[in-house]
Amino acid sequence: MASDLQPVDVICQHSRDGKITPMKIRIIDEDGVFQEYKIKGYRDLTGHGARTMPDGVYVNNNTLVYECNITSFGREKRIRLYYDPPGMKWRMNA
Secondary structure, three states: OOOOOEEOEEEEEEOOOOOEEEEEEEEEOOOOOEEEEEEEEEEEOOOOOOEEOOOOOEEOOOOEEEEEEEEEOOEEEEEEEEEEOOOOEEEEOO
8 A cells, every 4th residue: 555645543333244334534633633533425445456546546355445525624525545454554545
């Protein structure tokens, strides 16, 4: 994955069939304060083979990819979340 991705905490729901649903994200802002955002909607882009995403991030079949809508300062914003299972780290495009 690209190194310019921002580390992020993700609160998820796990279903019994193994599906992961991202619910909230938490990031540290430029002042070092945690900011939490509820995910309003998402698309699961996982499992379409190895490819480079529109934001330049290379993913493979093991990478979980979610395109999410959040509200930040009253404006809807679209972000992409990437989860690397071997590294157990969530990252997002900044």
